[in-house]
Amino acid sequence: MEHAEILHRCFRCGYCKLPSNYQNLNCPSYLNYRFETFSPGGRMWLLRAWLDQEIKTTPRLSEIFFSCTACGNCVEQCVFTKFKDDLLNVFIAGSEELVNQGAVPARVSDYFKSLNLYGNPYKLSEAESGRWAEGLGIEPYQGQEYLFYVGCAGSYDEQGQKMTRSVATILKKLGVSFGIIPKETCDGNEVRTMGEKGLFEKLARRNIDQFRELGIQKVITLSPHAYNIMKNWYPGLGGSFQVYHYSQVMVGLAGKIKYPGRKKELLVTFHDPCYLGRHNKDYISARLILNTIPGVRLVEMDRSMADSLCCGGGGGNFFTDILGAGPESPARVRVQEAKATGAEILSVACPKCAKMLEDALKAEGLEEKIRVMDLAEIMLSHLD
C-alpha cells in the first residue's frame, strides 16, 4: 500500500485532534465518535494492524475510514514534520484498499454507483445540471474567458442552487465573461479522497476531455472541492487549466461594485472551507470581499483559518452521511461556535458547507439567531 512506510512512525500523541490553540477537538470524526479509533492516530495504528493482519476487515473498520472528512486538520497540526504531509495520503490509500476489497459501507457504495451511472450522486440526468441558470441569461460556454463550473451540490441541491445563482449574478455584475456547461459531470474530488481511484480518473478525464474540446483555459469553480481537484489533481491526468475559486476572481473586482448608501453594522463571521483554506492556503480572498461590503464587520470564531473546524461534509460525508447529524456532529458544534461570536451571519464560500451548516442551525434551533449566507448572497443583499 502506498505510504505504508509512515504508519509505524505515528506516536499517537494527539496533536492531530486539536487546533493550534488546543481549544477543543478539531478532528471531525473524533469529535463526533470520541473513540480513539476515530482519531488520526487511531487510524494510523489500525491501518498498520490491518495490513499486518492483526485485525480483520469489518464494517466498523470501514466506518472508521469513511467517516474521515479529509479536512486536513491532522496534516496541519501533526508535530512530526518529516511525514505529516502524507497523513491524509495514507488514509486515502487505506480507503483505496478497502474499496479494492469491496469493503465499503452501503451508503458509500451507493454513492459510487450513482456517480458511475449518472455522473452525479443525486441520480438525476446530467441534462438537469444547468437548471439553476434558468432566467438568468447565462450562456453555455462558447469561448468566453472563463468556464463557471458549478459541481453537484451547486447544480442539484436546492440550497446549493440558491448559492450558484447568487454567485453567477455577482459575476455578471462584475462584468466577468463566463459561460457554463449545461450538462456537467462531477469533479471527482470526493471519490478520490474516498479511495475510488478508477472512478475518479473516469470522472476527471470526462471533464478534462470536455474542457479541451470546448477550448477552455480558465475555470471558475463554485465549490472549493472542485477548485482543489482541478487545480491540484487534474494536471496529473493531463488537464492543466487556470483554476480559480469564485472568491479569488471576485476579490480583484469587488471594488467595482457600488453599494447604495450607508448600511447599518452587520456582524459577520466566516467559516473557512477546508479545500480553500487548509488544502490551498487561501484564507484571505473571502475576508477581503467581506471587508468591501459596507457595514459588514468581520468577527472571527475561536477556530478560524488553518484552525477552522470542518463542517463535516468532506470525504464524501456530505452525501454518505457516515458521520451523522447528532449533537456532537461538527456542523452542530460549528454553528454554536459561530453564534458565540455574536454574529448575525455565518458566511460560507462552499455549497456543501452552506447546506451542512444550514441543517445544523435547524437542528440546534438557531435559525432566529444567525443565518447562513454565501459571500455572494451577502453582497447581493447589500445591493438591494
Place this chain on the structure above:
Amino acid sequence: MKEIIKELQKIVGEKYVSNHPEERFIYSRDPGTMEPAEPDVVVMPNSAEEIQRIMLLANERKIPVVPMGGGLVLSGLTRALKGGIVLDMKRMNRILEVNEKSRYAVVEAGASQGMLQSYLKKHHPKLKHSIPDAPPIATIGGNVLIHGSGHISAIGGFHSEMLNGLEVVLPTGELLRIGSCSVTPYWFSRSPLPDLAGLFLGWAGTTGIVTKLAIRLYPDWKFNDVNVFLAEDPEITQDAIFRITATAIPEDVLAALSPKPDWVAGFQMLSVNYGAESKKELILKRDLIRESVWKYIEEKTGGFLPLPAEMKARFMEAPQSQLARFADVRKGGGFEYVGAIMPTELFAQACRLGIEIGERRKVSYSLGARIIGMGHCMMFFFAYAFNRGDKADMKRAQGALEETNERVLEIGGIPWKAEVPAQKQIIRKMDPKTFELMNRLRAMLDPNGIMNPGNWEL
C-alpha cells in the same frame, strides 16, 4: 458479556459503548513498550451519575474497570490486564468554574490540559495552570492523579500538590467530595481536613474514579523569559540547580542532556523560566538568577547560552512539542521513559547512570530533570526512543527501561507512574507494613477487587 453491554448501552447510550475488535485493539495498548492487554468493552460516560451506575453494575458482576484519561502515561497503566471495561473519561471534559480571586479552576476529570490552557487565555488572561510537557490532549485529571509535574512546578511542586479537591465515585458506586468542597461551596484547599485525597493519588486507578477536581491557578505574567545555563560537569549543574532555585524566582527549572545533536553532546542545559509584571522586574529577576551562578561564569565552568528568538520560543513553549518529536528519532514512533522521582542531590549521579546505561545498551537516549519546588526533589527522566516497526529495537528499549527502574531504586529514587513490573520492584523495596496498609485500604474501598486489577500487586 452481551447482556452487560446492553446494560452499559442503557447507561451511556449505544454510541458510546464498543466491543468492536478495532476499539479493543486500540485500547489494549499505549504508545510505550508494554505488551497489549485487551478490554472486553470500552465505555465513554458523560456524567458522575453514569459512572455510579457503571460501578454498581461492575461490582454486581465483578467486572474489572480501568479508568483512562488521555492514555498517554506510556507505562501501560490503562491496559485492561484482566479484561473488563476501559472507561474512557474524555467525554467528561467540561470546565466548570474558574475562581479568579482564590485562583483555582474546577474541571471534569477528562478535561484536557490544552483545553484549560486555551480557556484561561481567552476568559481569564491573568491566570494560568501548570502545564506538563505531555501533549495537550493529556487530561488534567490523569496528570494530577499520577503526581505529574509541569511548567510551574518550581513554585507549586507536583501537580498533586496543586490539587484543591476531588469528586470521586468509589468502586462501590458512592459519589463523594474531598477537600474544602466537602464542607463549603468553595474548592479552595484540602486543608485543614483529614487529607483523604491521598487515597486516590498515585494509585493508578485502583481505588476509585475521580470525576471532578479543582487545581490551583497562578498569575500569567505580562513578561516572560528563559535563560539557559550550560555546564559540562553534572556536579556544577547540580549545584546550579540549588543556587538558582534558592532565588525563589523561577517557575520552572528543567535540565536536559542528550548525545544528539552533536553540538549539545557532553553538556547539560538548565532552562530557567520566569515571568514578571514589568520589564524592569523581569530584568531584575534575570540579574538575580545570573548572580546566583556568577561563580561558575567567572570560573568559565558554566555560562548562559545566547538564545536566538526562535530557540527561545521553543524553550518557552508549553507544552514543548519538540519532546513528542523524540518519538521519531529512530524513525519509528516510539519512546518511553523512566521518570524517577528522586532527591535533587542525586542529579549528577543520575546523569552518569543514564549515560552509562544508554551508551552500553546502544539505545537512543535523552536525559533530564524537572525540578520540583526549590530543589526539594526532581523528576529525573531517562527517555529511550525505539522504532515501533522493529521488535528487536523495542525490546532493546524495554531492557534499558527495566534496568533503569532497578538502578534508580538502588540509588534512592522511585520510578514514577511505574509500569507493572516496576511497581513490583517498588513494592519489594517498600516497608512491608506500608504495602500491607495499601492492601487494607484497597480492600476496604474496593471489596471485589475490580479496580484496575494487576496494578500495585505482587
